[in-house]
Amino acid sequence: MKDLTKGTTVLDRSDVENAFARVAVAVFTYYPEKIIxxxxxxxxxxxxxxxxxxxxxxxxxxxxxRGRVNAVISDPTCDRRAFIADFMALAED
Structure with a gap:
């Protein structure tokens, strides 16, 4: 992880990819009745x-x-393309 001059933090690509894979599993296994x-x-x-x-x-x-991940998991209308682009932008090249 390294800090950029504008105050944003760039994370290790492997950590971001690992988190992204976990988000995908959570999205695929979630269904509205799961709570019940x-x-x-x-x-x-x-x-x-x-x-x-x-x-x-x-x-x-x-x-x-956390708010965005919650939305992408539980809201099927969430813009997943924008989420993926933004999430993967967290990683250093």
């Missing part, structure tokens, strides 16, 4: 698991990304 069929389940469990590789991210940015 799996008592105690909350989407935040999947968000926590998916974001774990990015725990070194700035706390403010992590909170914002």
């Amino acid at each position: 069929e799996e008592p105690g389940y909350v989407v935040d469990e999947d968000v926590d698991w998916a974001m774990e590789p990015l725990r070194s991210m700035d706390a403010g940015a992590l909170d914002q990304w």
Whole structure:
């Protein structure tokens, strides 16, 4: 991870790709009835698991990304193209 001059943080590509793969698994395994069929389940469990590789991210940015990850998991109308582009832009080249 390295800090850029504009105050944004760029993360290691392997960490971002690992988190992205976890987001994909969470998206594919989520369904609206999951909360009913799996008592105690909350989407935040999947968000926590998916974001774990990015725990070194700035706390403010992590909170914002947690919201976006929650939306992409639980909202089928979420713009996944924009999410993917933005998420992968977190990685250094």
